[in-house]
Amino acid sequence: MAAEDTTLNDNQYLTFVLENELFALNIGSVREVLELTSITKVPRTPEFIRGVINLRGRAVPVVDLRMKFGMGETRRTVNTCIIIVEVELDGESTVLGALADSVQEVYEMESSQIEPPPRMGTRIKAEFITGMGKSGDRFIVILDINKVFSAEELTLAADAGRGQPLAEGREVAVDAGA
Incomplete structure (x- = not known):
């Protein structure tokens, strides 16, 4: 029975939506889910790195x-949120935020x-992709967050979150019309 308790999180997934498709992350890699807030743009980063947010005094790349x-x-919609995840690559851990259209539920x-x-x-x-699950008649794409980003991309994201002053006039909200 004790062995089952230690693997309890191994079958729990946070489900979320991207462009009407259902995705999931193992709950063990998810720290928290935040409402969408202002994102500070960081120059010379890849387009998919939207910038950084202030998370309890720490700059976290999004x-x-x-x-x-x-x-x-x-x-930006009323349901848009930021999933704070911990990503590991080569023994290094990086905390980052991932934009999602909406978060659904924790699914076993x-x-x-x-x-x-x-x-x-x-x-x-x-x-x-780790695998494909099902919820009713919808497929759930289960992501391996540790493989979604290359070492170079994670380094760029981590650098975006280090030492960047959150100066006035640099905060950029996610555009509703773009």
């Missing part, structure tokens, strides 16, 4: 998953309910 996956820019799926990633038919690279 990435736009829709842009990373070629879905276009996330638009046993490993028997998860199919391998498809070889084709999705615009997201197969190596980013």
